[in-house]
Amino acid sequence: MTESRYIVIEGPIGVGKTSLARRLAESLDSELLLEQAEANPFLERFYRNPREAALPTQLFFLFQRARQVEELRQVDIFSDTHIADFLMEKDRLFAQINLDHQELDLYDQVFRSMDITSPEPDLVVYLQAPVDTLLFRIAHRGIDYEKRIGRHYLERLNEAYARFFHDYDSAPLLIVNAATIDPIHNDEHYNVLLEEICRIQSGRHFFNPVVSVMA
Secondary structure (H helix, E strand, O other): OOOOOEEEEEOOOOOOHHHHHHHHHHHOOOEEEOOOHHHOOOHHHHHHOHHHHHHHHHHHHHHHHHHHHHHHHHOOOOOOOEEEOOOOOHHHHHHHHHOOHHHHHHHHHHHHHHOOOOOOOOEEEEEEOOHHHHHHHHHHHOOHHHHHOOHHHHHHHHHHHHHHHHOOOOOOEEEEEOOOOOOOOOHHHHHHHHHHHHHOOOOEEEEOOOOHHHO
16 A cells, blocks of 8 residues: 555546546545546537637636645545546646637636645656557547547647656656556556555656566
8 A cells, every 4th residue: 555645647638547547546445536527618619629719628627626626625635545637737738738828828817816726746647658549549438529639739738748747846756658558457557557656755757667567
């Protein structure tokens, strides 16, 4: 059992962060805090016409994530383990990709006015994978509006995540090559990753398994 009380799983669309968060929560008997993308009434419109719907989509997610973070702050995170599939800081990562300069200025004004304080995780697990892997997994899960997600958007998103976590030092970090393992459907892969997650207490670590567990 890990000593971490607040573990965040992050990564781009299609990398499997929500599925991994669900499985970890079950293994660690944890409370689960998930993004609720399906609740965003602007998201499908965004994938049809990103330029037209970017701002309302982003603001809805900002309000939603801020409310979830506030709920987390109000519970005793030291009495129960919590697993989340988002960092509050990543909200601006999407804003920078999707909003024009004027919209981003407005977003920043709204963000500052909300005075959001998010608890620091005990561990962040960053799942990364190449765009071809993301496209395959997005297609495989079959959500209709996600089928409009293009390669160029995922390339920009992957680059933004890489830049963000290159400089990230707010919590212990485990960077996982999610293209080489399937911890959702393969128990052996999952158990190896779980052992790594439970082991980490501090610092930055890379998990790129190419040993017999991948056979």
